[in-house]
Amino acid sequence: MQHRDYDLASLEVFVAVAELGSMTRAAARLGLTQSAVSHVVRQLETAFAAQLLDRTIRPLALTAAGQRLWHWSNRILIDARQLPAVIGGADASFMPELRIGCIDTLAAPFIPRLLQGLRDRVPSFTIASGLCGQLREQFLARRLDVLFTNDSFDDLDQVESQRLLTEPFVLLLPRNADEVTDEAGLRALSRTVPLIRSTTDSALGKLVDQHLRRLGMEVPRSFAFDATDTVMAMVAEEMGWSLLPPTALVKSRQHLSHIRVLPLPTPGFRRSIHVVTRKGELGSLPADIHKAGRTVIRRGYFTEVLAASPWMAPMITR
Structure with missing residues (x-):
């Protein structure tokens, strides 16, 4: 049997017969002739190779096969009636699978906590983390939804685009390094100690390079990594200094006890993280995702980082 052997209309006819116990009454409800209803039922019996009705009694009764078809037909018809709203109407926020992309510095532990707040809305998730530029390409190619x-x-x-948070860049030094309190100290540091960079094809690396150029600082290139975990590990091992935002510190918080975190002596160097979706395609879901993300950030996301560096709290806007 193939799906073309029956359709929604024939299932609707069968459900009416099953509920009313009469082909005549079903015909009246549906605006059909009794013979048309009888023909549909016989077509279904042929398609499923099973007797669906016991015609020897009145009102008509369902056989065991008819009970099964009545049960599944009801489910199918309910889902079919919801399709217009689900595809483009009031319930368009439903997605059978949501494909989320997240920059590497935020991915953990943010994404696991976010999904806890969304799992009642979306049955399945696919998550991609990586560099900002790579995620942009996947989004524009419609391989990611959010x-x-x-x-x-x-x-x-x-x-x-909805802003999730704005955060400053901070100065990371080895635990035993001397404190840097002004721009002159930062310049002296850059001349004597290697800068541990993010790679120049990453958004972090580009932002740091742009800021240093604004200060007129040409810092020699010694080390560059595409993972902030490695950047922080290098600083913890006293291989150099770095500039990173607090979300990167949360992701790699295992290194915090071996790193000195200080305010950047050249203020105003910040970045914002946004929730990005396509306009009009996900109904109310983008607002719900944004709200869930803000909830994650507000519920102790930076607790460990702020415990060691409380001065950072007013600099993070959520």
């Missing part, structure tokens, strides 16, 4: 990224996509009209 992004958590420091790219606001303000160059595109059909994209909706």
Whole structure:
């Protein structure tokens, strides 16, 4: 048997017969002739190779096969009636699978906590983490539905961007390094100790390079890594210094006890992280995702980082 052997209309006819116990009454409800209803039922019996009704009694009764078809037909018809709303109407926020992209510095532990708040809304998730540019390409190719990224996509009209948080860049030094309190100290540090960088193809690496150029600082290139875990491990091993935002510190918090975290003596160097979706495609889901993300950030996300560096708290806007 193939699906074309029956359709929604024939299932609707069968459900009416089953509920009313009469082909005549079913015909009246559906605006059909009694013979048309009888023909549909016989077609179904042929398609399923099973007797569906016991015609020897009145009102008509369902056989065991008829009971099974009545049960599944009801489920199918209920789902079918919901399709217009689910596809483009009031319930368009439903997604059978949500594909989320997240920049590497935020991915853990943010994504696991986020999914706890969304799992009642979405049955299945696919998660991609990586560099900002790579995630942008996947989003534009429609391989991702939602992004958590420091790219606001303000160059595109059909994209909706909601700010999740704004955070400063901070100065990371080996635990026993001397304190740096002003720009002169930062310049002296850059001349004597290697800068542990993020790679220049990453958004973090580009932001840091741009900030150093604004200060007129040309820092020699010694080490560059695409993972902030490795950047912080290098600082912890006294291989150099670095500039990173607090979310990166949360992700690699196992290194915090071996690192000195200080305010950057050149203020105003910050980045924002946004929730990015396509306009009008996910109904109310983008607002729910944004709200769930804000809840994760507000419920102790930076607790360990702020316990060691309480001065950072007013610099993070959520």
